Amino acid sequence: MAARDHSASIRDAGLRVTRPRLAVLAVLDAHPHAETEEVLAAARQELPGVSRQAVYDVLHALTDAGLIRRIQPSGHVSLYETRIADNHHHLVCRVCGTVRDVDCAVGEAPCLHASTDYGFAIDEAEVIYWGVCPECTAGDATAVVPSATDPSAPDHTPREPEDPGRATRSN
Secondary structure, three states, rough: OOOOHHHHHHHHHHOOOHHHHHHHHHHHHHOOEHHHHHHHHHHHHHHOOOOOHHHHHHHHHHOOOOEEEOOOOOOOOEEEOOOOOOOEEEEOOOOOEEEEEEEEOOOOOOOOOOOOOOOOOOOOOOEEEEEEEHHHHHHOOOOOOOOOOOOOOOOOOOEEEOOOOHHHOOO
């Protein structure tokens, strides 16, 4: 699959086209649902001198411009993806943290209707499905879905939370 050229979409969003922005978008095309550290490591393959702060700044700028989507399943670090042009949801493994896209089951955005909208103009419904992936189920015959309220359930958070205070939005 050929890499997408994001130059036009960056310009259309009112941003300058820079090598770090192009590198981050290419990484997210190749690695959807990547966390910041994964984006940084992959971007450094193309741009060895790119700083951690530059990657944080680029992620924030691209998110603010609507070019990428940030999701943060409960108990997990922020994850980023370039799939933004549709209303899709996510499936998260409680054991290993794997995230998969799930197309909206019914209708157009929002695919779920709130029982009351309290006067809000609802334009999106965010749904996260939780379970245990086939790899974790096959690898551990005792794998069960832990209760979200069970304090004795193991902590399945696969990564350390990122520090949002470290990033600025000046980019």
